[in-house]
Amino acid sequence: MTEGPAEDLTLTVDGFRDDAEGMSWRWLLTGPGGTFEADAEIRLRREEWQYDAFEDLYGYLAWRVDPERRTEREAALVREVGEWIGARVLGEVGVRLSRFAEDASGCTVRVVLPPEARALAARPLEAAVIDGAPLRRRGVIFVHDVPGPPGAARRPPKRPVGVSLRILALFSLPDATTALDLRRERYELARIVRTVSAVHGRAVELRVLQYGVTRERLREIAEEGPGWDVVHVSAHGSRAALTLEHEDGSPDEVPHHVLVDLLSPLRRQVKLITASSCSSADDRARESFDAPGLGPALRRRDAPADPAAPLTDLASSLAGRLDCAVVGMRFPVVDDFAIALGGKLYEALLVRDQPPATALARALAACVPDRPTASFPALSEVTPALFGSSAAGLRLSAPRSGPLVYDAEKLKLAGFPEAPRRFVGRVALMSRANAALAPRSGVSGIVLYGMAGAGKTTAAVELAHTQEENFQALVWLRVAGAEPADGVPSAPSAHVVDSALTDLAVALEQKLKGLSMTPALTDREELQRLLPLLTEFFERQRVLLVIDNAEGLLTSDGAWRDERWEAVFTALTSHTGLSRTVLTSRVRPASVPAPVSVDPVHVLTRREAVLLARELPRLGQLLEGTAPDVPAQRGRQVVSDILAATDGHPELLVLADAQAVDVDRLGPLLDTARRTREAARSADGGSAADPADATAAEEYALLLDSWTRGIAGELGPHEQTLFQVLSVMEEADRSRETVARVWDALRGSGPGGTDAAPVPALVRSGLVGLRCRRSWP
Template identity: 35%
Template sequence: MMRSALLTIDQRHCRGGAVDGRPTSWVWELWRPETFRAEFTPVRLSCVDLAELDRLHALPQRIAALRGKPGGLARIEDEVRRAGEWIARVGLGGMTHHLKALGPAVVRLELPSQLAGFEALPWELGLVDGRPLALHGTTVVRGARSSSEALHDPPELPPRLRMLALFSLPRATAALDLGAHRTALRGELLALAAGGRAGAAPLELRTRQFGVGRATLRGMLDEADGWDIVHVVAHGLPGTLRLELPDGGEDPVATRDLIKLLGRLRNRVRLVFLSACWSGGQAAGPDGAGSDGAGEESGTAAHTGREEGDGDVLGGAGAAHPALTSLASAMADELGCAVVAMRFPVGNDFALAFAVRLYTRLLRHRHTLPQALHKALVETVDDPELGESRYQSFSAATPMLYGAAALDRGLLDRPLLGGPLPGRYQGNAGPLPDRPASFVGRLREMIGANTALAPASGVPGAVIHGERGMGATTCAALLAHDHREAFSTIVWHPRPEWAEAITPSCADPVTDFMRHLEIRLPGLAGLSDDLSWTEAMARIAGLRVLVVVDATDRVHDPRWAEMIEALALASAERPGRLLLTARTDLPEIAPALRRVPLPPLEPAEMRQIIRTLPRLGPIHRARETSRTADQVLRRAAGNPGVLHEAEACAGTQEELNAWLRGRSA
């Protein structure tokens, strides 16, 4: 159990500048309830110190200005360390060592309302022995005033934890790949809930990546059982999250609107995790993070521990219009829940590793949030596999914890059913292929197809096409899973087996398709007998149905093309949508459908795939065999299907060499 303490400033001890949140002198008071003792540390600022305090307030602005510039990450770390040194020497003064000696401890930071901006400053960044207080065990909880009370759970809750994980990437933002992030996080969470481990948490997990808009989110939040955890990965600006419009474009949702949208979670949600840049820190004033052009997307490395060119998952650098309070603070106050948020920009690797470790501590080790956050932060910052280990001060200052509910909140504190629960949606989606176990790249293509399926897209759907092995069927399967809440019914028409057979059967593909539709949509039984193609397809398109036809180009029947054309035409101005996969762009069929070609994957994406394969992965990682893996990657030439073909032939070195010789012939 962590110790607890209250760190505060009596307004009566503030001198000068208290109105604008920048006093010239104050007295820190550290209260420890279990000992009834208090420590006091007076602070008086010289003219030089006043300039350093101004520099501390402007730290977000300086970080925004340095992002994306040559050597920007190292310069940001220098700025943050300079701030940490001043906090330890002057800002906290002697209180720094009291906090270090107290750790590991959860410290409730409670300052007068006039010092709200002062409260948001990164006091846990104070350096002791070269490391921030946050890494010594000082976990600061903000927004937990003594007058606030965590809202209690309603009397009846489902006997399992329900988690909603949202990954929003509007079309207008930089194409940064969240697919691998979602796949990895989902797999780790389900592993925590399953696997037959003793004490496994019964976690019902729902994830959604494409089409995360207000209407979709509103529908998901309205579910009767509610949600214990809401995990949001999105582009962020101070006081804003970027969701998606019905046409797939960008919808910047300000704090007030987001709180209104999430208000249905009040008195129910226990933890909101905002894995978004600037979601934790208070927006600075006119001279803060919103100036110096910080509102522009940089599209470059932010906090990834890598230099420019790698990209960051959650970009955004500042805000043109400062928020009155941080998004996390407002959410904790209005919803009565605990909120984990990010003070500064956060990169994909760090965000994923930190989230997995936090949830592992909460669900497997049954830690409270302060305990879990401290352990997860230390483990992530010290992880030599992550580039963040080179920028420890910046990394340690990024995660923040808000809300009175965070002081001692755990997630496994109510009777729960034993054993794992599948995180599957139980709506009217018919038989679908399994959700892809791993999905890398294809972000631009998925955004294009997702936009075509949006209710207000103005197009009837999309054709995803690429040569064999490029993953058209995989893309369509992921889209179908992600759009289950957007359609009343999903009809997946699989590729015809007879088309792949050596001796094709005499089955009628058109009859098979109509029979499949009538099975999935009983109200349409017999429609093809009584109506023309155009009328029949219009009837189907008039329903809120997504029809997915796999391997559309494998059918050679003039009636087939006529039927697809009629369905596409009818869907243009109706709620139904059509999604086709093919190896060509189907030039003679349904020109109104958006064409989404699948080009070869980038080398970095292919390397990401090969690392996950059980046979080729070790070959790729071992220095003595990495050259063989490079040969495989060159032969694959950006085609993930060829990579999986090589995986099947990698049982022995001889088999893999034979495959390489065959591919080079």
């Protein structure tokens, strides 16, 4: 498809009527300069079965398609409906559009809809099949020009892009809703922005709101002085509302007109809004649970009560009220499609400076496969729709960035682990934590405690990566010291505890210029003089400090092993000011200052565990029925057995995923899990342990230990040797270079025996993970 003119054709609706028999109107197609191209009289009758599908294609398919044959049956029905749309809905206009697109290698069609015909914007005209091919495959993009509110004043011109193109991204996923993979979508958007800035030298600023996206936060950020050029909205939604969040993480159903009001301060600056939604009744997400042990059986969706007001109503309202281009979704979207489309769309907009119509056409061509799949169903191609008269010729040209300058103070996340590769669930926890991190929350710190492998560190790292823009400095400390396999904190030496305090002082000094804390650690009086100053600094300044793996600093009953640590932690958190301290530990501290929030981190719920299984490479294949040499029914049953065995423990699920390459090898692991659980529950009187108590933690720790030993026992001698070495190394020493040197030394003394460390085999076993993409020799 060539760049082509900004606007090729105009399609106008005249004489629209909607009565008991059906709908009727006249199409008028004009070319550049208003030249007549074609017209067509349209009369659709409700008695035709395709009429129902045309009104709500998503609902029609959800109601009539057998879930066991969804992919192929959907494709067939979309094709049949498309042929009907081509013949009955577009008629001669469709034929002319098809020929025009062939001659011009694609075209943009501005669809002018009077207020009474705005429901047509929700109809999938792009699905029309003309001469054997869908219009969208020919590069035809409809831009729906819906009039603004009656009596609207003359629209002032948009302010130009400032020193940088500013993007506001909202990802709202309240607790107790069907899960979307919004985090992966957020990660992909951030990756594109970094690429645009670093590789293409463009000045692009991205602000992300995720976890705790409340009306108040949205209102505050929308009213910021510079405004936003692009707004990206991804959330749960219904036909009349989009779901944001209350302060406690519970859903807040925001009516479309209220959301438009919240965003209205952006009118002078915003040029493009992208909005996608997943219905809380999304059948596709629920199908993952439709197996023994995975959840309730799938129920067919009820017929929609208001088929004329899906998300396109929000999109057209945004385009009309804010006078901007809007890429909206007619139907709820599948995660994989939404992520792929968003990535290609923003690459075309920001890297290639293409107008939204051309960018959308190219993005669809790049990410929609020739044959529909579960991740890219047939409905995907006609789900995106473009609104707003400015969409055809809009260009989002980010200005050139300044010269590259090394500025350590802007590298806020230096020293932090990378953002977790996977993060599902924990919505209520993350919403509470984000609310606590807000400047005026009155909370000085957060303690995340719970069993080994439950995800405390992952949650803390995710918090830091989502809060980078909200703090002046971010400081990371992981307390060194390996824990025994039974999960009970050991009694580290005084040197280890003292070293951790020194490490904290060094970490703070590196990020907070002018602070001199290290000398005070050896002088009790000097430390006592410093601590009030530290408290006042943390009260007045905006610092996020994360202390990870702190159980080594605490006794089994939660007391501090070193009184200096207690004094420092108290000083850091005895305020209601601006800084925040996050501490993770397997042991709950016995006492914390009043402004500190304490949250347990337990295993995943069954629903969250299924969502994590969907993200894992092998278990995801088994759930989708795409695993080679494994029948779909057996694959889903295997996942059901694994979920029952792991009972929501994330680390156990990851281990099981690595072993699921050979489903026959899972038998011993599942038997071990059953015997361990039966033994633990027999000792506890036969009842299942509460995930919040110590008995459950011991049960999971024993199971994790037995699985680890069992998997390690099947490794070759070289892999076992390397695994033992890695297990006793400090985390900071587990770098590629250090491991290679240690392996060379072992090889020289005999036990190594191979030229290269056998890291790939350990990674495949699930016992070891790589934090970078660099390959091992």
